[in-house]
Amino acid sequence: MPTGVALRDVREQLFAAAERVLLRAGPHALTSRAVTAEAGVAKGVLHKHFADFDDFLASLVMDRIARISAAEAGLIAAAGTRTVAANLRVVLEELFGSVAVAIISLITFRDDLRARLRAARGAPGVPLLGEAAAMIAAYLRAEQELGRVAADADVVTVAGMLIGTGHLMFADRDGTAPSSSEVDRMLTAALAGVLG
Template identity: 60%
Template sequence: MPTGVHLRDARQQLFDAAERVLLRDGPHALTSRAVTDEAGCAKGVLHRHFSDFDAFLADLVLDRAAQLEAQTGALRESAGTGTVGDNLTGALTILFGPIPVAIIPLITFRDELRARLRKATPGGGIAILAQATTAVSAYLTDERERGRIAADADIDSLTLSLVGGGHLLFTDRDPGPPTTAVVDKFVSAVIADAVRRRPTASHPML
């Protein structure tokens, strides 16, 4: 294994290498040696940029959570367009894509990582799930204000059902992630009552 490889953007290349290890081998296989071997550099490269491996992992999770925030911004922008079901189906597919789903058990597996994330950001203990919860809750609130779901809909309960159930749905990836039809069926079941109880018929149907 080469020890003198110069990494142009060391942090990003190390993050990308960690993702590949996670997706291929799972959270238990993610070590500093596995990351630097995957990146093709000396182990010392990681420690030149991070105080220790948990600091590296915390930055990895926060970096990916920030990317997810940018991607899910489109969910709020979709409020009032298309259908509520289609918008949520598309959002859950992004929120629980391969990388977020791989990162969640990594956080669960490492106590020190959760502790660092809690210090770094509110709700950071399970940063990816917190990001998903915030995005879905904000979107549902926007749709309620537009009259596309019932005025008395319990946003917190709907969000919990969508995020919790969505996480379970995407975690079982054998033989692969759920199809769009499966996700759409799940979403439709969760939001059906809130959509049917809308106070007026003047808004677009689901």
């Protein structure tokens, strides 16, 4: 890159490049050189903004986690609208979009990254998926308060089951994503006996 040319929001540019590499070639192909080449910047740019490549990867995942946290208020605000299953389908389809599935593969692929993220989050479980389960549990609690989810439903367990089943449905990076009707069918089965 020529000197004197300012990069606009270089972190986002590098995150977007990493996501493209993940989608195209998978976690094994994600290197600092691949990211900077995809972003069209010198390799030193990444190291100017991040301590090392692991710091970059952890920041990428933490950015994704922050997006989930930001989406939680909107999901809770949707309580009482549409059906519970319809609200959850939207969440699962957005959560398990191809980039998120690729990032989960990255977390699974890199033990050091997973350990770093657990320390940064101060929570056990798979980073990103744990936050998504907490978001769904909070939504289901809001629906409980409205009487649309049974008062005795274990919303934490239900949320974990939805995340696990959703991940299994969407996890094949090379395959076709499940249709909305397939997701609806899963939600109908998973929520049987849970809805008020």
